[in-house]
Amino acid sequence: MTKTLTDTRPIRLKGRSFLAIVLSPELPFHNWLERLDDLAARSTGFFLGRPIVLDVEGLDITQADLKDLLGELGERGVRVMGIEGARGSLIGANMPPLMKGGRPAGDIEPESDPVAEPAAKGKPAEQAAKPEPAIEVHSPRVTSSIVITEPVRSGQSIIFPEGDVTILGSVASGAEIVAGGSIHVYGTLRGRALAGSIGNASARIFCRKLEAELLAIDGLYKMPDDMDPKHRGQAVTVWLEGDTIKAETLA
């Protein structure tokens, strides 16, 4: 039977990278789960709704063990979207797909046939077409950048862990920019700027006029009260020297 498509537009397939939290459980699991409960008790809702990747590399476990662990995590509200470092035979049906290098590895390695089923379920065409472009996107060697040509408004956040963010306009009070690399603002920076967010101490922040609510590089941050008043309202570059955030007026 042939089906006639009335809408012939192609299905859009894109590679995209997301930042996920990787959990590495340790044996014995009951002991590790106790420590996880302790962590969850201290920071309520930390795992709630976040995509989690379970890294089981080097663990000598059976499929039943993994199933139990996933059940335990599920009860704790931890939503596992993928499993990393597992043998193909370890992953049964209805388990999250195997992930490798940050991309679904379902149909790359033929010997891991049982894996392909849950990963490809319902979307065989997408799975078949997807892996190639994904490799390029996930490669850490590629330095990328984005340019925002509009002012960033209050309440908006630009999150770009892959590299530099350039803004042609101002960043409003109550807006935030999170970049894996440097942040360039060709306007007034009134909101929050967090550069080098995934551990890049050489990242910098540049702005034409500094009125920021918070500046951070590689997790170290500075509030307006700690900033030198002489930099306020000036064109400034901000960088990290050891554990201190330095700033200098741009000529």
Place this chain on the structure above:
Amino acid sequence: MAKVIVVTSGKGGVGKTTSTAALGAALAQRGEKTVVVDFDVGLRNLDLVMGAERRVVYDLINVVQGDAKLPQALIRDKRLETLHLLPASQTRDKDNLTAEGVEAVIEELRKSFDWIICDSPAGIERGATLAMRHADVAVVVTNPEVSSVRDSDRIIGLLDAKTKKAENGERMDKHLLLTRYDPSRAERGDMLKVEDVLEILSIPLLGIIPESMDVLRASNLGAPVTLNDASCAPALAYRDAARRLAGEQVAMTIPGGRRGLMNKLFGRRAA
């Protein structure tokens, strides 16, 4: 062709309803068929400002839910026959507004009016997002103080993200209407200056409405300020703003301010 305008601000109490009524009346005075629509379901005020509170039979919710036909709910103004009001419901809440219902009402209004002016509720929730959803043009009402400016900035972000125009990849026209402006207080530094607000929000200026007792007096009498006393300073400023909305070139002035200087400063930035 019909134009849908949303009057919005994020923050409450900055003059959205007053501005909706004043701009609506000013546009209607030009002889163009105008309807002002109250989206503030549960806290309706536009009927009071328009002086039509005792004439409300059916409201927006009745029309959205199909209990009444649109012409039954529309109230024609007693002073201006080109001006109409579609009131909100006071006994319901904003959950009664549905996206499909609102779309159908706006589409029907487009057929018989030149201007459809939607008075948005404060906030960024359902009522506000539905009021802006089908707009062609946004009038962002802002007071010259920091919290109002930041809330307006937030609303501008939503106008570029959550409206039908934005979803179709088009640009929403946004205009700044600065209300309750007091030139002498701004001069003394007690208030943000016009250029500060423009610098932060970076959208074109539609008008500057001076702080005036005439505005409150008109509201209490149940008349849009542009109808109550057409020669007072805020009425003149609203009339100029309405002319700019209609596409006329009108030099920017602050009534009571220094005319020449203001022309120099803002003439080129005017919408």
